[in-house]
Amino acid sequence: MKAKKSANSKVPSRALHAKSRKDSCTNNVHPDVILDADEALRYILGRLTKLEDEVAPIKIENKELKKRNGYLESQHRQDLAKIKKQNAEICTLKARLDKLEKPKKASHNRNTPPSKEDIAASEERKRTKSLREPSGKKSGGQPGHKGSTLQREERSDFYVEVPLDNCPDCGEDLSNVSGIQKMTRQMIDINFPAPVITQYSILEKVCPNCGHTVCSEFPEGVNGDVFYGPNVQALVVYLCDAHPVSFPRIKRLMSDMLHPYLRERTITNIVQRPASRVL
Incomplete structure (x- = not known):
């Protein structure tokens, strides 16, 4: 008597694969998901290695770009400082050129009367440079220098007595009260000369x-x-x-x-x- 074949032996491989897929779908597991942990780990490590190989040249390139960018930023700062210095020199040279080409009108280079002369131009013209070398001493009178001051004159042409008619404290009338000379001060002044006209007549x-x-x-x-x-x-x-x-x-x-x-x-x-x- 012939032995009976198993049910699976009569089923084709394609049908078995479909059945396994059906069973997998029945168990809510995708057919492409690897259920073996070791195999999944090897797959992930291989993928990471591949990604690291792809990222390595990018890291090198990024490092070179950062280095290049730092150099360009430093060069840019130096160029800005140089441009600023050159602009200041240009402004100074322009001012000197304008001063030489178009000097301010003054009495010594134009037909401008001194009364209409610019104050700045007048002061600049009057300013002289001393040829004396600095001595290192402080300005002003030196120790041992004999000082001089304005002295009183023995003779006075006019005498002015400052009145004191009322008491500044209580307001009492002091016009009939005699007083003594407390202090004197002298003022030295001149009279502006006036033309003296003399007419001569013959007889x-x-x-x-x-x-x-x-x-x-x-x-x-x-x-x-x-x-x-x-x-x-x-x-x-x-x-x-x-x-x-x-x-x-x-x-x-x-x-x-x-x-x-x-x-x-x-x-x-x-x-x-x-x-x-x-x-």
Whole structure:
């Protein structure tokens, strides 16, 4: 009697695979999921190794890029500092160039009167550089230096007594109360000179003895109809010789202080006149 074949032996392999898939799906397990833990671990390790091999060159490239980026940032900072320094030098050179090409109008380089001269330009022109080398000493009077101060004059031209008519504390009338001199102070001042006009007149008379008509003569030096006296001439020569003041400034000074109209030609004649230098 022939043995019976098992039910599985009669089923084809494809049917068995389908059945296994069906059984797997019945057990809620995906057919592609590896149930063997060792095999899954080997798969994960292999995948990690592959990913590490792919990431390694990227890490190297990233490191090189970071190094390059740091170098470029350092170079950029140096370039910015250099540009800032160059801009400052350009501004300084432009200012010097403008100053040389277009100097400020002043009395020494333009037909600008000193009264309309810029204050900054005037101060810059007047500023001089001392050739003396520094001594290392402090400025001001040195130890042992003999000092000088303003001294009182023995003679006073005017006396002014400051009144005290009322008591500053209670307001009592002190006009009839005698007082003593507590303190004195002196003020030294000058009077501005004013022109003194002197008119010379000569007389005409008839001599009763000879019948001739005679007249007096003007004193020596009284030559013109209107002229400047010896003191004005002496002041002009003093300003020109002792203090090298220009003729326009002498003219302005005489006009401001003495109020006579003094032309530059007249100043020239006074300075060149020998008699005026003897005054």
